[in-house]
Amino acid sequence: MMKSRNLRLSQLDALPDYDPASMPVEQARELVQQFLTPLTATETVSLHTALHRTLSHDVLSPLHVPPHDYSAMDGYALPFSNLTRLQVIGSSYAGHAFEGVVTAGACVRIMTGALIPKGCDSVVMQEQVSIEGDTITLSSKVHRGQNIRRVGEDMQQGSQVLECGQIIRPAQMGLLASLGFDEVTVYRKLKVAIFSTGDELQQPGTPLAPGQIYDSNRYSLHGLLGELNVEVLDMGNIRDERASIKTALLDAAQQADVIITSGGVSVGEADYIKQLLAEIGEVVFWKIAMKPGRPLAYGKIGTCHFFGLPGNPVAVMVTFMQFVRDALCKLMGQAVQPPFTFNAICTSPIRKIPGRTEFQRGIFSQNENGAWVVRTTGEQGSGILSSMSKANCFIVLPLAQGNVEAGDHVVVQPF
Numbered sequence: 001m002m003k004s005r006n007l008r009l010s011q012l013d014a015l016p017d018y019d020p021a022s023m024p025v026e027q028a029r030e031l032v033q034q035f036l037t038p039l040t041a042t043e044t045v046s047l048h049t050a051l052h053r054t055l056s057h058d059v060l061s062p063l064h065v066p067p068h069d070y071s072a073m074d075g076y077a078l079p080f081s082n083l084t085r086l087q088v089i090g091s092s093y094a095g096h097a098f099e100g101v102v103t104a105g106a107c108v109r110i111m112t113g114a115l116i117p118k119g120c121d122s123v124v125m126q127e128q129v130s131i132e133g134d135t136i137t138l139s140s141k142v143h144r145g146q147n148i149r150r151v152g153e154d155m156q157q158g159s160q161v162l163e164c165g166q167i168i169r170p171a172q173m174g175l176l177a178s179l180g181f182d183e184v185t186v187y188r189k190l191k192v193a194i195f196s197t198g199d200e201l202q203q204p205g206t207p208l209a210p211g212q213i214y215d216s217n218r219y220s221l222h223g224l225l226g227e228l229n230v231e232v233l234d235m236g237n238i239r240d241e242r243a244s245i246k247t248a249l250l251d252a253a254q255q256a257d258v259i260i261t262s263g264g265v266s267v268g269e270a271d272y273i274k275q276l277l278a279e280i281g282e283v284v285f286w287k288i289a290m291k292p293g294r295p296l297a298y299g300k301i302g303t304c305h306f307f308g309l310p311g312n313p314v315a316v317m318v319t320f321m322q323f324v325r326d327a328l329c330k331l332m333g334q335a336v337q338p339p340f341t342f343n344a345i346c347t348s349p350i351r352k353i354p355g356r357t358e359f360q361r362g363i364f365s366q367n368e369n370g371a372w373v374v375r376t377t378g379e380q381g382s383g384i385l386s387s388m389s390k391a392n393c394f395i396v397l398p399l400a401q402g403n404v405e406a407g408d409h410v411v412v413q414p415f
């Protein structure tokens with residue numbers, strides 16, 4: 001497999017095992033990644049709206065966090081000494097500091113989050129003192145520096161705290177706010193055009209005529225894309241007519257960075273997607289040695305990336321989760337990690353013929369001994385969307401794998 005970062009289409013035929021009509025999953029994943037050039041344009045957005053966007057720069061801390069020493073407990077701040085009886089000379093509350101200086105033998109009532117008064121270097125929890133008027137008696141030994149949160153102990157001014165390409169998740173939103181930022185510069189949103197194909201498809205919310213089914217794929221895709229915070233251009237459902245699909249593809253390629261379609265990619269009479277991709281763009285591969293999801297067209301129309309997903313609802317989700325998601329993440333400037341997997345004991349036998357990588361829908365859990373076990377969701381047809389809804393993982397069965405016996409170890413990829 002060639003390792004160059006940006007592969008050109010003309011180099012494809014030189015790859016030793018390149019077969020666009022039966023591409024092993026790992027090779028397809030790597031090929032897709034090699035064709036992608038991440039976005040460079042950025043925009044500055046309000047921190048409120050930054051969830052799941054991608055940072056376009058490293059972040060250095062402009063200040064120490066916390067900006068000063070403060071108390072980690074409700075109790076009494078004091079200068080460390082051997083004295084056990086101390087006079088309370090004032091108080092320090094969060095946002096309201098004690099102004100004076102404290103000397104040995106004195107202490108200040110202090111609350112969590114309040115500034116440590118001048119002269120103090122330790123805080124005693126209120127549970128460890130007894131009080132008589134304005135005098136306290138310590139009931140346990142004090143360690144110098146105890147119960148104080150130190151200036152800069154979370155983040156030091158000038159230190160790098162976030163990295164370019166990091167996804168902004170809730171923790172990063174809070175962290176940026178703790179540094180005083182109310183805006184953040186991120187890569188611009190990726191524009192993703194989607195449409196379904198199929199004369200049998202009806203919109204949810206309208207009655208079904210005989211022979212019709214509801215278009216569920218566009219809704220799963222909205223959900224999957226929603227988790228990535230991309231801009232979705234929903235072009236609806238396009239009829240199984242060559243000319244209409246061609247117009248839709250050309251139109252989408254003008255407006256979007258990526259086009260994702262479902263259906264019409266197999267070899268039926270009305271399956272125009274692959275032919276059209278070859279006519280108006282370039283096909284990198286169109287079949288993958290996987291189940292479900294064998295027909296999966298990937299190519300380019302001009303500078304726009306094109307993913308022609310199968311029509312079957314499970315295959316749409318599986319191919320998106322195995323290929324499209326990482327491709328979009330890379331385009332958005334994120335560092336893409338291999339999918340997280342672990343081994344579990346399979347409690348159901350699985351019939352499998354070697355030759356394709358299978359992504360069976362599974363439910364993993366811990367058994368009474370604490371071991372990870374997994375079972376299939378039952379019927380595994382690529383149209384059985386309820387299997388995706390029940391599952392919490394894929395059971396990944398490699399290309400060469402045959403039948404699985406109950407008790408065998410399998411690879412689990414949690415959702």
Ligand code: AMP
Nearest residue numbers: 196198215216217263264265310311312
């Ligand atoms: P196709 O790849 O177009 O031959 O479609 C394969 C199967 O998936 C057929 O049974 C289609 O009816 C079904 N299908 C295609 N598109 C959708 C969709 N958007 N929602 C639900 N099922 C679909």
Ligand code: MG
Nearest residue numbers: 198263264311
């Ligand atoms: Mg169809």
